[in-house]
Amino acid sequence: CAKMPKPSQDNDRDLTFCRILLAELEDHHDAWPFLNPVNIKTVPGYRKVIKKPMDFSTIREKLCSCQYQNLEMFIIDVNLVFDNCEKFNEDNSEIGRAGHNMRKFFERRWTELLKSN
Numbered sequence: 001c002a003k004m005p006k007p008s009q010d011n012d013r014d015l016t017f018c019r020i021l022l023a024e025l026e027d028h029h030d031a032w033p034f035l036n037p038v039n040i041k042t043v044p045g046y047r048k049v050i051k052k053p054m055d056f057s058t059i060r061e062k063l064c065s066c067q068y069q070n071l072e073m074f075i076i077d078v079n080l081v082f083d084n085c086e087k088f089n090e091d092n093s094e095i096g097r098a099g100h101n102m103r104k105f106f107e108r109r110w111t112e113l114l115k116s117n
């Protein structure tokens with residue numbers, strides 16, 4: 001049938017989940033490398049290596065300006081933060097480990113939230 005708009009309660013649920021998940025990511029002990037955009041002027045190689053920079057403050061801005069159609073689009077941006085981190089940092093480094101810890105935390109929390117529904 002014609003593409004029907006998603007019922008608003010699904011959109012409300014997705015938005016609530018994004019807000020909960022982002023707040024928990026921002027508050028996490030290991031969030032510090034990801035809170036703000038990497039300064040591409042001071043970090044050699046970053047601009048060339050990382051094609052799509054992403055960070056929690058940019059995700060916060062997108063969420064607050066209705067730029068996420070659904071939970072999936074939000075999860076794609078969060079995973080981009082961690083994929084960029086893996087690409088640019090050794091696993092056995094301060095920031096590399098923080099990225100792995102944050103990804104594990106995020107995977108667990110969004111699956112828990114979706115199961116709660």
Ligand SMILES: CO[C@H](O)CCc1ccc(O)cc1
Pocket residue numbers: 033034038043084085088089095
């Ligand atoms: C999320 O952090 C970025 O991967 C940049 C990591 C980085 C920044 C400055 C350095 O001297 C080394 C690594």
